[in-house]
Amino acid sequence: MASPTVPFYGKDTDRLARLAIAYKALAESGPFLKDWPATVATPAMFKQRIDSYQSAFQDAIHFDRRAIALRIAASDEAGATWQRIVNYACATEQDNRDLLEGMGVSTKSRRTGLANASTELQSPDLSVANLDQKGAVRACCSRERRRYTFEVWVTESDPRIDEGWYHKASFGDCSKMDMHGFQSGKEYSFRCRIIGRDNAVGPWSHTITLMVT
Structure with a gap:
């Protein structure tokens, strides 16, 4: 089953509400929690990151710059987890669609019946480079005239392991896909795909691994 993108968008209050729903469904999932892999953050770690995000959000209400930066980092970490x-x-081999729906993640096909939808979408010619700003990169692809959404996914572990990938950001303009919040001196792998008409999902780009400066 292809991994859907978690609905991690909107205001902080909306994101925190979705995270709370997701954690509650996960904590009550019973058999799914057995034999948890070491490569995936545990439900307890997920809860800890949600709590950190909640705390950082409260601290940032008074518009302190450092607190706002910590809130952004905590938000990214919770969403990535x-x-x-x-x-x-x-x-996994088991059917977890009910769990995913309970966590607020839609498992319905993003295609709506266009017979040739997938053939219209090509694999993006992704490139990624460091920006002058610490912990920031710019990804780009050839500009498309059509109105597509470009999803950029990132992993900090072995790019061959699907469980490590997470959605970093979505862009309407693929020529300057700037992303921040990376740890300087650490390697990250990037890949991109196009979301086209009627939410049809295109193939992944090649993977690029980069040491972020």
Whole structure:
């Protein structure tokens, strides 16, 4: 089963509400929690990252710059952990669609019946480079005239392991896909795919591994 993207968008209050729903469904999933892999953050770690995000959000209400930066980092970490757990649920042999729906993740096909939808979407010619700003990169692909969404996914572990990938950001303009919040001096792998008409999902680009400066 292909991994759907977690609905991690909107205001902080909306994101925190979705995370709370996702954690509750996960904590009550019973058999799914057995034999948890070491490569995926545990439900307890997921809860800890949600709590860190909640705390950082409260601290940032007064618009302190450092607190806002910590809130952004905590938000990214919580969302990435959620995505990794969803990836794991999709990679197991058992049918976890009910669990995913309970976690607020849609498992319905993103295609709506265009017979040639997938043939219209090509694998993006992704490139990634460091920016002058510490912990920031710019990804880009050839500009498309059509109105597509470009999803960039990232992993900090072995790119051959699907469970490690998480959705980093989505862009309407693929020529300057700037992303921040990476750890300087650490290697990350990147890949990209196009979301086209009627939410049809295109193939993945090649994978690029980069040491972020």
